[in-house]
Amino acid sequence: MTDSRAAIDAAYANASHIPGGMDYPARWAEAAAAFRESHPPEEIAYGTGARQRFDLFRPAGEAQGAVVFVHGGFWKAFDKGSWxxxxxxxLARGWAVAMPSYTLAPEARIAAMTREIEAAVGxxxxxxxxxxxxxxxxxxGHLVARMACADLSPPWRDRVARIVPISPLSDLRPLMGTTMNDDLRLDREEAEAESPVLCDQVDLPMTVWVGAAERPAFIEQAxxxxxxxxxxxxxxxGRHHFDVIEELAEPDSPLTGALLG
Incomplete structure (x- = not known):
């Protein structure tokens, strides 16, 4: 590995810079499984692919609307059941929650994932x-930010009340120099087309959220x-890349409040 590639990899590494970072995936899996046991979701297909499914959690009573949460993992890991x-x-505040899986790299390119999330929201x-x-x-966070780019024109867009990208990857060009790009296969054309910071924008309410203790690269992306x-x-x-999302589990947290407005 060249020194420059190692430096870019380090800029986007998270687990090695977070105390106990390697323990988080197991903790997420345990908490997610316990929640599904107490709140069994519906599984709904939004396409024919094996991962083109989402879990839908419905609140007690009539839902006020739907929150769609799209998981991270550098487009290479995790699924709808991880979070x-x-x-x-x-859910406690009366909203339904849809959590989609999407086809991961290297099987899919990022441009294809964008279209899958567009279909999942639909x-x-x-x-x-x-x-x-x-x-x-x-x-x-990248994928939901893409939903506010003008090259997409989904019929559901006028129903979007707010988008909250959390620790988003908004400029994909630096990732072309990383080891993960062996799987992502980003070239200049796709990196530019799929970068929300380079897209023509649609006027939708948005709040960008990031942990103050995250890696500098993620703060700059946000x-x-x-x-x-x-x-x-x-x-x-005080929030880092792995615990910045934990407030979503709390009905009265600042992050949940920012999302529901």
Whole structure:
């Protein structure tokens, strides 16, 4: 590995810079499984692919609308069942929550994942009437930010009340120099087309959220998106890349409040 590639890899590495970072996936899996046991979701297909499915959690009573949460994992890891416990906060406030899987790299390119999430939100919109609110973490933050780009024209867009990209990857060009690009296969054309900071924008309410204790590269990515959108940027005190999403499990947290408005 060249020194430059190692430096870019290090800029986007998270687990090695977070105390106990390697323990988080097992903790997420345990919490998600326990939540699904107590709140069994519906599984709904939004396409024919093996991973083109989402879990839909419905609140008690009529839903106020639907929140779609898109998971992260550098477009290479995790699925809809990895984060079920994060539905708890908005579910308690009367919103349905859809959590989609999508086809991962290297099987799919990022451009294809964007279209899958567009289709997943559409299916969630058909399943739950009312407004839509979109949130996503890391690579998922990228994918929900893409839903506000003018090259997409989904019929559900006028129902979107807010988008909250959390620790989003908004400029994909630096990732072309990383080891992970062996799987992502980003070239210049795709990196530019799929970067929300480079896209023509649609006027949708957005709040960009990032942990104040995250790696500098992620803070800069969040700042860049907020500057492009001219929207609020929240740097959550003391939060790093792995715990910045935990507030979604709490109905009265600042992050849940930002999402539901």
């Amino acid at each position: 079920s416990h994060l539905a708890a906060g908005v 299916a969630a919109a058909r399943a739950v009437p009312g407004p839509l609110r979109l949130a996503g973490h890391s690579a998922g 700042r860049g998106l907020a500057a492009k959108r001219g929207c609020d940027l929240v740097q959550a005190p």
